[in-house]
C-alpha cells in the first residue's frame with residue numbers, strides 16, 4: 001500500500017543515538033505516537049555506533065545500548081532508518097530525505113525532539129586537508145564499524161580526552177599510534193585533577209586508557225602542538241612544537257586530528273513551545289557526553305509530554321545532567337590548550353574552508369578591503385562556509401578571524417555563516433522533485 005503523502009505522529013524524534021532512542025522510548029511509553037528518524041542505516045549514534053555487516057565487535061558500552069534498545073522494542077515507535085532530516089517548513093511539516101527511495105518524506109508532528117549529536121572541532125593547520133589526514137572521531141567510527149583502520153603508522157594530535165580513548169582503542173587492536181600530541185597539559189592542573197575525583201567513573205576510564213598507552217610505550221606529549229603537516233616521499237611529516245620551544249618531526253601514514261566536540265546545532269530550527277513544539281536533546285543541545293545523553297533524552301521527552309498535555313513540567317535539568325556538566329567543565333580545564341590557538345600565525349596558504357578550498361590569505365584579503373564585509377558577504381562572496389559541510393568545520397575559525405580583524409562585524413554565536421534554513425543537508429534535486437506531497441498535488 002502506498003504511504004500517505006504526509007504521515008502524522010504526536011512526536012517526531014530526529015537522531016537515533018543514545019539521546020534520541022531514550023527520548024523515543026520514553027515518549028512512546030507515555031502513550032504518544034512516535035516516529036524516530038535516523039540518517040544512518042542503523043541506530044547507535046556516535047558512541048554506540050554499530051558494526052557494519054556484523055563484522056566488528058563493539059568497543060564499549062554494549063550493555064547500556066542493549067538496555068536502551070530493550071526500552072524501544074515493543075514500544076510501538078516507527079523507525080525511519082536512512083532518513084535525513086533536512087528541515088522544518090514554515091507550515092510545521094518536517095522533511096526527511098529518504099536516501100534509499102530518493103524521495104522526500106513529509107511528517108506532520110505536534111512536537112519534534114531533535115537529538116542530532118555533536119560534531120568534532122578541528123582547528124585549521126597547514127596541511128590538514130591532505131589525503132591521509134582525518135579526524136580522530138572519524139578513525140574511531142571506522143574502527144567501530146569495520147573493526148579495523150587503514151594500514152600504516154598513525155599519529156594522533158590535537159586536544160581532549162577522545163584522543164587518548166582512540167589511542168587506547170588502537171592499542172587494543174594491535175595498532176599503537178606513534179604518539180599522541182596533546183595541546184593541553186592535564187598533569188599541570190592539580191586543582192582540576194583533584195576535583196575529577198568526584199567522578200570516579202571518569203577517573204577509572206582515564207586510568208585504563210593511560211595505563212594502556214604506558215604499557216604500549218606510546219608517548220603522550222602534553223603541552224605540544226601539531227604546527228603543520230606536509231607530504232614528502234609518500235608519507236605525511238608532522239612538525240610538532242614542543243613545550244619550552246623547539247620542534248620535533250613525526251612521520252606517519254595517517255594523522256588523526258581532534259580539538260574537542262561541540263553541539264551539532266548548525267541550521268537547526270529554534271526551540272519553541274508553540275506547535276510544533278521543538279526541543280533539543282543530548283549532545284546537540286549541550287555536548288555533555290554519553291553519561292548525560294540518555295538522561296537528557298528522557299528529560300526532553302518528559303518536557304514534551306508535559307507540554308503536549310498542557311501541563312507545566314519543571315524546566316530545570318535533572319541532577320544527573322548537572323553532574324555531567326560539572327564533569328565536562330573539569331575536563332575542559334584539564335585539557336585547556338597550553339600552546340595558543342594561533343589563528344593569527346597561520347600562513348596565508350593554509351586552507352580554512354576545506355569544502356571550497358578557501359585559504360586564510362583569501363579571508364585576510366577580504367578583511368583588508370575598505371568596505372568591511374559582513375559575515376553574510378564573507379559567506380556569499382568569499383564562499384566560506386558555503387560548501388557541503390555548510391560551515392560545520394570552518395565557521396568558528398572564520399568568525400574568530402573576523403572578530404580579531406574587525407571587532408565591529410557582528411559574528412553572533414554562529415552568525416550568518418550558519419543561519420537556520422533548509423535543506424540542512426544536501427538533498428538531491430531528484431528527491432526534492434519526487435516529494436510525496438508534490439506527487440500528491442499533481
Ligand SMILES: Cc1cc2nc3c(=O)[nH]c(=O)nc-3n(C[C@H](O)[C@H](O)[C@H](O)COP(=O)(O)OP(=O)(O)OC[C@H]3O[C@@H](n4cnc5c(N)ncnc54)[C@H](O)[C@@H]3O)c2cc1C
Pocket residue numbers: 014015016017018019020037038039040043044045046047048083084085086115116117118119120136137138140162165261281282283284288289290291293424425
Ligand atoms: C566523533 C565522536 C566520537 C565520540 N567518542 C566518544 C567516546 O569515545 N567516549 C565518550 O564517552 N563519548 C564520545 N563521544 C560523545 C558521545 O558520543 C556522545 O556524548 C553521545 O553519543 C551523545 O548521544 P546523542 O544521542 O546526543 O548523539 P549521537 O550519539 O551523536 O547521535 C546523534 C544521531 O543523530 C543522527 N543524525 C545527525 N544528523 C541527522 C539528521 N539531519 N537527520 C537524521 N539523523 C541525524 C546521527 O547519525 C546520530 O546517529 C563522541 C562524540 C563524537 C561526535
